[in-house]
Amino acid sequence: MTTQMKASFLKKQGEIAVETIDVPEVRADEVLVQVAAVGVCGSDVHYYAHGKIGPYVVEEPLILGHELSGVITAVGSDVDPARIGQRVAVEPQRPCGDCFQCNAGRYNLCPDIEFYATPPIDGAFCEYVTIQSKFAFEIPESVSFEAAALMEPLSVGIWACERAEVGKGSRVLIAGAGPIGVIVAQTARALGAAEVIITDVAEDRREFALKHGATKALDPRVDELAGLEVDAFIDASGAPAAVQGGILAVRPAGRVILVGGGHDEYSLPISFIQNREIWISGVFRYTNTWPTAIEMVSSGKVDLDILVTGRFGLNEVENALNAGKTAGQLKAIVYPGK
Known part of the structure; x- marks a missing residue:
């Protein structure tokens, strides 16, 4: 088996370089995954553009990328060798x-969690990664x-829909028709929501969302949201005005x-x-969601392939990180093997 691999590093704010490094060692409870595809997340773009997100600062070269899939090529001593070859x-x-937090079942809130592409933990814009066996989920062909x-x-x-208690018959409002907004819309429909309203200032994104999960699309600059009386409002925009307007659309x-x-x-309408008695919460990643995600995708309830609008090799990571600046782009994918 090869002992060297290519990896794309964020060397410092705004600077990307591909280097050859050692393939990571596999611990007893881990598997080695040959990375097939990696999605570009807004957090990757933010680290590239600003060098930090809140308290997380890039102080030394960092491999970005945390949305990934691949093939298991080796396993640790505590892992069944039959897993080799699994997608x-x-x-x-x-x-x-x-x-x-871990013992309470909220491992996403573990204060010592190691998360890909969050300083100082390297991510997946590289040819191989290791992960605990239990966090590598087999997918169907x-x-x-x-x-x-x-x-x-x-x-x-x-995770957002679960915390919003979206279920059969729910009326849901989503702000932002980017990749996450469209994913939330599809998820809400898969969970039985009767009405999924999405808002965005871009007409092309509103039209796209209507074809992929939303039942209604509104322009928040001209359409009235107050009084919609929805069961849940999920903000996927990060825009303060969208948060304010969305809250005013929520029922008691x-x-x-x-x-x-x-x-x-944010400035919130406290009264x-x-x-x-509106309940407000953030979301921080997720817990125990992959089995549900695999079922939703494999059954056709959620279509993720329609989000992919840009494809890049490992030497093109900088282009992938800038792809969102192009009109019509939703999701860029990096292929480390190319």
């Missing part, structure tokens, strides 16, 4: 497994490597879930929230 979708994190990689953002959508005892990032503070 897998990877949940890109390693919680400690023994803290208060009917699921593409691209869709398998995008089960990571789908997991964000599933409804739920507001904040997925989009970009601002540390409206208090008088209606």
